[in-house]
Amino acid sequence: MTSWWPTPALVRACVLALAGLAGGVVGGLEVPVVLAAPFVVLAAMGLLGRPGRPPAVRTEIDHHRLHEGQGTTSRLVVDDLSGVEHVTRVAAPTPHVVTHPAYGAVGSLVGDGLPTVEFSPRRWGRRVIGAERVALTSAWGGWRWGPVDMPEHGLSVLPQTAPYDSRAEVPQPDGLVGRHRSRRLGSGTEFEGIRPFATGDRLKRVNWPVSLRTGELHVITTRAEQDAGVWLVVDGLRDIGASGGVDGAASSLDLTVRAAAALAEHHVRTGDRVGLLVVAADAARVGLGSGPRHLHRLTGTLARVRTEARSVAPERLDLGAGAGSVVYVLSPMLFTPLVTATASLLRSGASVVVIDTLGERPTDADPRSLASLAARMQAIEREDRLLQLAALGCPVVPWRGPGTLDTVLHQLARRARVPKVRAR
CATH class of the missing domain: 3.40.50 (Rossmann fold)
Structure with a gap:
C-alpha cells in the first residue's frame, strides 16, 4: 500500500454510527441514537484526521562494518509526519543476528520519537539486515499507510580477534626495519659485543671505559632489527x-x-x-x-x-x-x-x-x-x-x-x- 486507507476501526465506527442514527430516525427511538453517539464522534474525528499525502519512508543504519558482538541501529526517516500518530516496525529474522527489541517488532507514538531497531551480528561474514515492514497510523486510528517492505542493508561483519600476544621472535627476519633481532650485525639496540675500533665505525659507538683500560679504541656492536x-x-x-x-x-x-x-x-x-x-x-x-x-x-x-x-x-x-x-x-x-x-x-x-x-x-x-x-x-x-x-x-x-x-x-x-x- 502506497496511499492512506481507512482502518477497520474507522469503517466499523462509520457503519455503527449510520446504523444507529438511521434506526433512531426511522423508528423514532432515542436509545439507538444515544448508543450510536460515541461512534459518531469516533467516525467524525477519524475522517477529519486523514493525512494529506502519502509520506516517503526509508531506513538507515549507523554502521556498515562491524566486528562480531558489536551492534548497530536501524533508524526510520519519514519526510512528512503531519497527521501521523503511531509508527510500527517489524524486522525479519536473520541468521546469526539478534535484534532488540526481541523478535524485531516495535511501535511507538510519534510524539515519543520514531522507533529504532538494534541489530547485533553474532558471527563474522556477510550479513543482510534491515528487511522489515513499516506501517503508519493517523490520529484516532482512522487511516493507515502500509505496511510496506523496506530494502535490505548489507553489513560486513569482521571476525573478532581472539586475545593473542607473543614475545617470541619470528625466525629468519628478512625485512629492512622491525623489532625482531636479526642474525647479522647492524645499527640496532640489541647488544652483541665489544670489538676494536675499525675504519667507518661511528664515534658514538665508542666504549670509553674499555678503551681507557686497554689503551685502544673499542666500539659496541649491536644486532640489526628487521621485520619478517x-x-x-x-x-x-x-x-x-x-x-x-x-x-x-x-x-x-x-x-x-x-x-x-x-x-x-x-x-x-x-x-x-x-x-x-x-x-x-x-x-x-x-x-x-x-x-x-x-x-x-x-x-x-x-x-x-x-x-x-x-x-x-x-x-x-x-x-x-x-x-x-x-x-x-x-x-x-x-x-x-x-x-x-x-x-x-x-x-x-x-x-x-x-x-x-x-x-x-x-x-x-x-x-x-x-x-x-x-x-x-x-x-x-x-x-x-x-x-x-x-x-x-x-x-x-x-x-x-x-x-x-x-x-x-x-x-x-x-x-x-x-x-x-x-x-x-
Whole structure:
C-alpha cells in the first residue's frame, strides 16, 4: 500500500454510527441514537484526521562494518509526519543476528520519537539486515499507510580477534626495519659485543671505559632489527561443527578465521609484513603488506571466506610462500592435498607452523553407530597426517589463544641459527 486507507476501526465506527442514527430516525427511538453517539464522534474525528499525502519512508543504519558482538541501529526517516500518530516496525529474522527489541517488532507514538531497531551480528561474514515492514497510523486510528517492505542493508561483519600476544621472535627476519633481532650485525639496540675500533665505525659507538683500560679504541656492536614476512594460510574448504556465534560453540572455520585475524593483528602491530592466502573454491590472496590499512584489508578478506560443496583441484593448490618466510597454516588438516602442499613448502626452506583449528568436537553417544565409526576413522587418518608432518620437522600446535606459538617460535629461531650443510 502506497496511499492512506481507512482502518477497520474507522469503517466499523462509520457503519455503527449510520446504523444507529438511521434506526433512531426511522423508528423514532432515542436509545439507538444515544448508543450510536460515541461512534459518531469516533467516525467524525477519524475522517477529519486523514493525512494529506502519502509520506516517503526509508531506513538507515549507523554502521556498515562491524566486528562480531558489536551492534548497530536501524533508524526510520519519514519526510512528512503531519497527521501521523503511531509508527510500527517489524524486522525479519536473520541468521546469526539478534535484534532488540526481541523478535524485531516495535511501535511507538510519534510524539515519543520514531522507533529504532538494534541489530547485533553474532558471527563474522556477510550479513543482510534491515528487511522489515513499516506501517503508519493517523490520529484516532482512522487511516493507515502500509505496511510496506523496506530494502535490505548489507553489513560486513569482521571476525573478532581472539586475545593473542607473543614475545617470541619470528625466525629468519628478512625485512629492512622491525623489532625482531636479526642474525647479522647492524645499527640496532640489541647488544652483541665489544670489538676494536675499525675504519667507518661511528664515534658514538665508542666504549670509553674499555678503551681507557686497554689503551685502544673499542666500539659496541649491536644486532640489526628487521621485520619478517608472515603468511597466513587459511583452510576454507570445510566447516566442521555447528557455529553458535560469538557467544556459543565455535566451529572449525570459526576458530580458523578468528585465529587468523588475531595473528594478523599481532604481527601488523609489531611491524611485520603480513600476507594472506585463502584455500577454498573461490580462493583469495592478499600480498605482503603492513599498517592499519592493510590490516583492514586482511580482516575484510577473512570476513568473506565461505565454504562450498566444490573442492580445490590438487594441481591448483600452491601456497606460494618463498624461502625465508614464516608460514602459519591454519587448518583442521582434513584435506590431503593441503597436507602435501604444506610438506612441499617445508622442504623449500620456509618456516612452517601448522595450527590445528579442529577444536573439541562432541562424541556420538552411541559408539556403534555409523556416524561414530566414520568419525573415528577420519580421526585416525588425520592423526596419521599430523604425525607425518611432525616427522618432517613441522610443528603442529592446537590453537589456545595467548602464548600458543611462543615455544614453537623459540625453537624455530634456534633452529634457524644452526649452521646448515648443503650438498652440491
